[in-house]
Amino acid sequence: MDELRAVASLRPQPSGPAPAAAAAARARLDEAAANVRGARRARIPLRWRLAGAGALSAALVAGLVAVEALQDPKQGGPLSPEPAAAAQLLDRAARAVTAQPYAAPRPDQFGYRDVLIDETDSEGRVREQARSWTSVGDDDATSTVCSRKVAEPPAKFDCAHPPSAFEPPGGSKPRMNSYEYLRTLPRDPQKLLDALSQKTTGIGTRQGATLIPELIADLVANPLAPPDLRAALFRAVALVPGVVAVDSATDAASRTGTAAAWTGDGMRYELIFDRETHKFLGYRMVLVDPNRYRDLTGVPAGTAVHSTALLAGGIVDKSGDLP
Amino acid sequence: MTIRLDTGAAGAGDDAGAVQRSLLAPEHFADVFERHFADVHRYAARRLGEAAADDIAAETFLIAFRRRDRYRPDRGPVRAWLFGIAANLIGRHRRAEVQALRTWARAGTDPVSGCHADPVADGLSGGLGPGLAGVLARLSAADREVLLLVAWAELSYDEVATALRIPPGTVASRLNRARRKVRAALQTLDEE
Numbered sequence: 001m002d003e004l005r006a007v008a009s010l011r012p013q014p015s016g017p018a019p020a021a022a023a024a025a026r027a028r029l030d031e032a033a034a035n036v037r038g039a040r041r042a043r044i045p046l047r048w049r050l051a052g053a054g055a056l057s058a059a060l061v062a063g064l065v066a067v068e069a070l071q072d073p074k075q076g077g078p079l080s081p082e083p084a085a086a087a088q089l090l091d092r093a094a095r096a097v098t099a100q101p102y103a104a105p106r107p108d109q110f111g112y113r114d115v116l117i118d119e120t121d122s123e124g125r126v127r128e129q130a131r132s133w134t135s136v137g138d139d140d141a142t143s144t145v146c147s148r149k150v151a152e153p154p155a156k157f158d159c160a161h162p163p164s165a166f167e168p169p170g171g172s173k174p175r176m177n178s179y180e181y182l183r184t185l186p187r188d189p190q191k192l193l194d195a196l197s198q199k200t201t202g203i204g205t206r207q208g209a210t211l212i213p214e215l216i217a218d219l220v221a222n223p224l225a226p227p228d229l230r231a232a233l234f235r236a237v238a239l240v241p242g243v244v245a246v247d248s249a250t251d252a253a254s255r256t257g258t259a260a261a262w263t264g265d266g267m268r269y270e271l272i273f274d275r276e277t278h279k280f281l282g283y284r285m286v287l288v289d290p291n292r293y294r295d296l297t298g299v300p301a302g303t304a305v306h307s308t309a310l311l312a313g314g315i316v317d318k319s320g321d322l323p
Numbered sequence: 324m325t326i327r328l329d330t331g332a333a334g335a336g337d338d339a340g341a342v343q344r345s346l347l348a349p350e351h352f353a354d355v356f357e358r359h360f361a362d363v364h365r366y367a368a369r370r371l372g373e374a375a376a377d378d379i380a381a382e383t384f385l386i387a388f389r390r391r392d393r394y395r396p397d398r399g400p401v402r403a404w405l406f407g408i409a410a411n412l413i414g415r416h417r418r419a420e421v422q423a424l425r426t427w428a429r430a431g432t433d434p435v436s437g438c439h440a441d442p443v444a445d446g447l448s449g450g451l452g453p454g455l456a457g458v459l460a461r462l463s464a465a466d467r468e469v470l471l472l473v474a475w476a477e478l479s480y481d482e483v484a485t486a487l488r489i490p491p492g493t494v495a496s497r498l499n500r501a502r503r504k505v506r507a508a509l510q511t512l513d514e515e
Binding site: 003004006007008010011012013014016017018021022024025026028029030032033034 | 345349350352353356360361364365368369373376377380381384385388389433435436451452455456459470471473474475502505506509
């Protein structure tokens with residue numbers, strides 16, 4: 001007789017846990033989960049953000065972004081008396097981005113961006129700058145990310161290839177942060193919104209339209225995103241229920257512009273545009289409900305807990321080149 | 324060979340996703356619990372009995388939940404990772420387990436399953452149980468773990484390697500050694 005079969009037949013297969021035992025174990029787990037839930041913001045680790053182009057979208061593929069459900073617009077309160085103001089602002093931004101000359105990049109080129117990231121939580125404030133060169137052909141070996149703390153005197157940039165942590169499970173291509181993927185996203189604003197929402201299905205989705213503000217902010221700043229995609233993203237934001245115009249908002253580089261904003265989960269999300277050119281400047285999250293996040297304890301309402309500034313971006317021939 | 328009836332394999336494709344989603348939305352870890360709790364419990368119960376299994380299985384999922392940020396999908400399936408945690412907890416009861424196996428070998432009664440004559444499933448004759456229990460008791464803890472993860476939990480070599488964080492080659496050599504000892508004992512018992 002085969003010895004594995006002999007061992008396998010030794011002792012009867014237990015019938016399984018008693019319902020009471022399973023329920024008790026589940027209750028212990030739920031309690032542990034409840035103690036964590038709401039304890040921290042749904043956020044992407046700074047090191048991921050610093051990886052620049054598409055890191056957030058890649059994180060989403062890995063399932064690391066929680067959906068921010070859009071809440072009743074009444075909760076945040078309209079910030080502009082004119083409801084059409086946000087739509088108008090976003091339309092201008094869309095037209096401004098498509099008015100720029102554009103040539104589709106070659107696979108051997110790179111999407112370059114230079115961003116400032118400013119984060120505040122209970123423990124203090126961190127400011128970092130990241131410059132990234134992302135291969136159009138989705139070649140990790142040539143993509144480079146450099147980052148440094150913003151300090152006086154300026155710190156040196158620390159450069160590396162993007163960490164493999166961005167690989168989605170299974171490593172399937174095209175990846176969500178790749179040019180190939182961005183090229184194929186729908187350009188119809190509603191279909192685009194649906195496509196982005198679909199990516200988040202099952203990730204804490206609640207009733208109503210769902211959207212990931214940070215994903216949108218990440219995509220509009222992605223140098224690999226073609227202008228018509230960026231325009232579609234702006235027009236998609238205009239479809240978000242409760243989106244309003246904010247007269248004055250400041251990005252991480254202290255540049256002031258006007259913003260399209262919406263509120264959800266105790267936070268106001270703002271896409272900031274230059275007043276004159278309607279160029280995208282940056283993104284910020286302003287705390288609305290300070291009691292909602294444990295890692296923001298003591299941070300007053302109205303604080304920009306996360307803000308970015310897109311300092312430069314474009315397509316370049318070589319990793320390390322500037323546009 | 325027993326057939327695993329539960330949902331361990333079905334829907335396992337999204338296990339890694341559930342673990343990752345639970346990083347920011349902890350309630351998603353419940354999916355992992357629902358898919359694998361019964362399996363882990365059965366394995367622990369078969370090793371140490373129902374009462375110990377209640378604690379070990381519950382503790383396995385609490386530990387897994389706390390360490391969910393350390394789970395790496397590229398290193399193996401969630402199921403194997405969970406069995407690794409359970410195996411570690413079961414290992415803390417090594418003396419009790421070996422004691423029970425020795426009692427079975429000597430007295431002919433299995434204190435864990437409560438069976439007097441051992442099961443005769445798959446044609447294993449009634450007299451072989453105590454003899455095999457004696458062999459299991461004499462195996463090293465490491466060899467016994469590999470053998471029982473394969474024979475009872477029905478993990479593949481790769482899954483055992485993931486669970487115990489050892490190279491697949493080590494799984495193979497431990498399993499071969501354990502099988503050799505079981506085979507030798509079976510031959511002796513057949514001859515008696």
